Every structure is written in C-alpha cells, then in structure tokens.
Amino acid sequence: MTSIGELRLHMEPKTLVDENRHQNQPRRVRRIVLSINGDSHSIEVDARSTLAEVLRENLRMTGTKLGCNRSECGTCTLIMDGRTVFSCTILAVEAEGKCIETIEGLASGSDLNPLQKAFIKNDALQCGYCIPAMLMAATALLRVKMEPTEDDVRQGIAGVYCRCGAYPNIVRAVLDVSRGQVDC
Amino acid sequence: MLYEIPQIEHVNARSTEEAIYWLSRYGDKAKVIAGGTDLLSLIKDKINGPQMPIPEVLINIKTIPEMDRIDYSPGKGLSIGATTTLYDIESSNEVREKFGMLADAAHEVATNQIRNMGTIGGNLVQRPWCWYFRVPQFNCYKKGGPQCYAISGSHKYYFSMLGLGVCVMAHPSDTAPALMALGAEIVVAGESGQRRVPIDGFFLGPQEVFETVLKPNEIITEVFIPEQPPNTRGSFLKSRLRGTWDFALSSVAARLQITNGSYDDAKIILGGVAPFPFRVPLAEDALRGKRVDEEVISLAAAVAVKRAHPLAQNGYKVPLTQNLVKRALMSASGLEAEV
C-alpha cells in the first residue's frame, strides 16, 4: 500500500516549481492534440468545450450526436481508450493523449463495416439519431465479447436511449454480426 | 456552439499537493474534477447556493498518477485511489474475490459509460439527485433556501423513508453502503495534511448543506478497506425501476461473520432510503449470537425497517426494503430464499 505521505503546503508544491511551471497554470484556452480514429489533430480549444463540442464544431465531425448534453441519454457515446464514454461530459482538454474512436472511423471510405451492414440488413434504424452511439457501444462490446448472448448485447447497449424504440432490431443486428451472418 | 458550461479555467494537477495548492489559492471558486458526470451537469444547470458558487476553476485530478490504482496487501487490506473508475473496481479480480459486495455495488451504478468515467471518490461525494435540487428554479433548503420542495411535492422514488430531518433526499451512492458494511476508511487530504475518516463518520445528516464532512478545500485521495476475517460473507442488493441507469429505490449491504452455524457479527446498511447510508444496529443485534436460520433472518429484516416513517407517496419502500434485507441476509448466509 502506498500512501501520499506528509503534505507540505506552506510552500508551492514541487511540481509547480519546475521549468514547466508557467505551462501548468489554470487556463481558459489551450492548444491540445487529439488522437481521433488514428489521426492527430492539433487545435486550440476553450477549456469549457466538451469533447462532443470540439468534434462537432471545431473538427466538423458531426457523426457523434448530442441529446441531453448531461450524461442522461447516451447519444454522444464514443470510445476512449477502449471504453465507451459520454463525449458531452468530457472536457476536450482532458481527452488529450487518449485514443478516441468515433463513428467516422468505422467505415473505410464508402465501404461500411459488417456491423453497420448488419444494422441496415436488420432494419435497425428508425430516425437514426441514436445509431452512432449504438454502433460505438456495440463495437466496444464485440471487442471484449466476440460471442455475446442476447443479454450481453442488451447490457452492452443499455447506456444508449433509443427514442424510437428500435431496440429489438438493434439487438438482432449485433447478434447477427457476432454470428457472422452478414455478407461483407 | 452549445457551450452550456460558462467560461472556466482548467489545470491538470500532477500531484495531490498541487491540487490542494490550487484549491486553497482559488477557494470557493475552484472545484476538483474527476469523472465529471455529476459536476459538469451541476455546472451546466447552474446549480448554486451561498456555499456552492458555480465553479470558475476546474482542477483535474485524473492526472495525478497515484490516485488511480487498486492495491491489495494480504493481511492488511485494499487501498483504492480516489480516481479509480467504478468499472476498474467491478472488474478487479482482487476486489471481486476478497470484497465481492463492493464489486457488486460498483457494478450496480448507473450504466456502462458512467462506470467507465465515474470514480469511487466521486460516487461518495456526489450531490443529491433530488429533482428539485437539480433545477435552478427551486431554491431549496440544500441550496440555502427556506424549505424542502420534495416533502409537499413529488417524492415517490428517490427520497427518504426515514423522516430524519429537513431534507428528504435519499443518498444516491451504491458503493457507500457496501463500503460502510466493510468498515472502510476515507483518506482525505487538505491544507493541514492528511486525515483518515472512518466511513461511519463521513456522511452528515439532512440538516447540513453538504452530505459529507469533506471541506471545500479538501479532497479524497484514497478509500481503504481493512482485510476481512476469513469467516466473513457479504451481499449487496439493489432494487430499482429500470434495469440500467437508475438510482436505488432501496439497497442493502449486509456483511456477516458466521462460525459453526451462528452469527458472530453482522453489519447491515441501507441505501436509497435515507439522506445518508443508514446503518441498522438493532437488526444487527437481532442476528448476533443467533443460529443461522430463516426465522431469525425474517425477524432481523422486520427490525431493520421498524423506524421507518415514510412520506405520503413512498410507503411501498418499507416492505420493499424489508424484503430486500431478508434476501440479502439469506444470500449472505448461504440459504435459499423461498420466492
């Protein structure tokens, strides 16, 4: 067990008194590098911008959708360092150095990937608004569970609301692709 | 642009000392941010009060390396860094094997994405999820206003059934009852150094503006759980409306020590039914020294809700909690509950 040890606060902490000192001040605007679908993007962002805002507004990657904008609906789901997260509730400045994967990374050119094809084949979309999030949640699931049960799939996509209630066909699409029942 | 968050300054802290330095320097204006799932929603909805101004400086503590870790030392216990995510806790083999009810409780929190982002420290200090608290138009008691709107308003689900004071919120944490049953200590750092707070003394009553003893310029650095005696068995159960996302209508963490078919010791904590994780010592007494037996358990479950004083719309929580206590005790005792 490690413990943080005695805190010395009568002076500025050591980490502030090094040569980076001036870089590590609270800031309103910061230049960051984001790694998105394998590409690096160097951009200047407001500290208050969420990852979803930077993707959609600064980088014009509008595949990631926004619903509630406060961790309640899942529409903004993407994958960060292998795990699904809500991009509306992550500050872009805190996503620096992370491996970010969005819906734009699934297809190669106009070639949809098998999961996307399975969604079309199973008629898993109604209005389609939740679908980028559903696809990212399913992608994350299929990486850790290659042969998921129906219950696994339901749990895997549970954090994304589908207002249209397209769940049954979404679940079928994910199961289909895991069973290799999609022609690619 | 949406920009629901007002202009803020942001800094990545690289050590606990640095985080506390910034906190002390900016005082009220600053807040630490870890998972952000609670804090950023509060900021976007501009929830504030005299003692809780909308933060202008956010200090990221996810960049402090020693805060994100799970260390188990046999014989001593489990030390979890404050920014360890709930997902890391539920999927740690050591937590699952040695402190199973904590893994179960962490798994019951909200939904995948929240568990991937949310941290154990944040789960303990999350603010009320009372729907009056969460909209700026209701200046309720917790925000420095004169009254609680939930008592005369709608309080069917996420509210207390124990009639303990002004604010009738139900404490939303799932991990807190489990940690309390396991006798955890919360390690807190502040300007004057570090202190270890036994979790029994960490949460405050409904008369207070804040839910915990954490001062505005203090942060949780670690949660420590002592090694449990070998005859310990535990169970955490949560009852909720939806299979995902939802807060507890009621939850129970039970930790039992059983030798030769009788209870040496018991700890029973209720979640979701009081403004803080609620220990029921009388129900524990009803087990201590008794033989492991369904009748003994039923009696303890009845005692557990004896003090209940439900609000107009949440009387159903009393039998719900009683049954949940019974099921948790049956499962921790290795007995099959009849359905």
Ligand code: SF4
């Ligand atoms: S229950 Fe508590 S948080 Fe909710 S309105 Fe009443 S005082 Fe405010």
Ligand code: FES
């Ligand atoms: S838009 Fe992010 S969870 Fe709703």
Ligand code: FES
């Ligand atoms: S298809 Fe319309 S929200 Fe899911």
